[in-house]
Amino acid sequence: MSEAFAGMHALVTGASSGIGRAIALELASGGAGVWLVARHAEALEATAAAARRAGGHACGQPLDVGNDEDLERLRDRLAKESHGLDILVHGAGTHFLGAVADAPIAQFDQQYRVNVRGPYLLTQLLLPLLRQRRGQIVFVNSTVGLQARAGIGAYAASKHALRAVADALREEVNPDGIRVLSVYPGRTATPQQAAIHVEEGTPYRPERLLQPADVAAAVVHALTMDRTAEITDLRVRPMQKA
Numbered sequence: 001m002s003e004a005f006a007g008m009h010a011l012v013t014g015a016s017s018g019i020g021r022a023i024a025l026e027l028a029s030g031g032a033g034v035w036l037v038a039r040h041a042e043a044l045e046a047t048a049a050a051a052r053r054a055g056g057h058a059c060g061q062p063l064d065v066g067n068d069e070d071l072e073r074l075r076d077r078l079a080k081e082s083h084g085l086d087i088l089v090h091g092a093g094t095h096f097l098g099a100v101a102d103a104p105i106a107q108f109d110q111q112y113r114v115n116v117r118g119p120y121l122l123t124q125l126l127l128p129l130l131r132q133r134r135g136q137i138v139f140v141n142s143t144v145g146l147q148a149r150a151g152i153g154a155y156a157a158s159k160h161a162l163r164a165v166a167d168a169l170r171e172e173v174n175p176d177g178i179r180v181l182s183v184y185p186g187r188t189a190t191p192q193q194a195a196i197h198v199e200e201g202t203p204y205r206p207e208r209l210l211q212p213a214d215v216a217a218a219v220v221h222a223l224t225m226d227r228t229a230e231i232t233d234l235r236v237r238p239m240q241k242a
């Protein structure tokens, strides 16, 4: 496992925290060079330092995945400084609770922009680099991307849309040797989940939830499968009910 990603280059969005950070560190510890993306430079640099300690090369690029110009600048930098991309992980995501009846429409727009439109555009921009390396693309989805529930309609809609993007893309790029994985975690112990518990008014007991490293281990398993196989969808959930 420790050399599974040697010589590879990966880009991970949402790499400063939670699930994205855990995936980035797993890739780095397997020998990958990692490009790390999120908005806050300081948190990103902390992940980069941890990735270097884990044995990989790491470079942070602060940007907003909802900003088209930011994504185009990232593509330009990668095109100049890399020789293709082996792995693209869409880990950045945003989340608001609220009933369809009265959740602010601006929150719907924000979740669409960050959870769907950003990954869609970034994939378009980086596909030429991924084609050079028969790359792999990972979409961090959610169990509510499979089954919506009350109080979370806009977020669930964004994740349903993300699943559709991944499914269509898979059919389009499999002939080029590119694999596409959607991972659907249940409640995972991250800052996003801690905030959800505050909003829901329920006690936060992270030890009873999935851990970011659990999700990262599942993703790494799918990425390292022989090329005779493709895992398309991975549902991961906590063993215990919170």
Ligand SMILES: NC(=O)c1ccc[n+]([C@@H]2O[C@H](COP(=O)([O-])OP(=O)(O)OC[C@H]3O[C@@H](n4cnc5c(N)ncnc54)[C@H](OP(=O)(O)O)[C@@H]3O)[C@@H](O)[C@H]2O)c1
Binding pocket: 013, 014, 015, 016, 017, 018, 019, 020, 037, 038, 039, 040, 041, 043, 063, 064, 065, 066, 091, 092, 093, 094, 095, 114, 140, 141, 142, 143, 184, 185, 186, 187, 188, 189, 190, 191, 192, 193
């Ligand atoms: N935690 C769960 O229970 C759970 C369950 C299922 C699915 N998910 C999904 O897993 C993914 C990761 O969530 P998480 O729980 O790990 O949350 P998290 O710890 O809050 O991390 C979210 C990451 O996304 C980045 N991010 C947010 N908005 C961004 C933007 N506009 N541009 C660039 N980066 C942005 C954040 O960094 P900055 O704030 O610095 O930008 C951070 O690195 C999300 O797609 C989430 O929907 C989470």
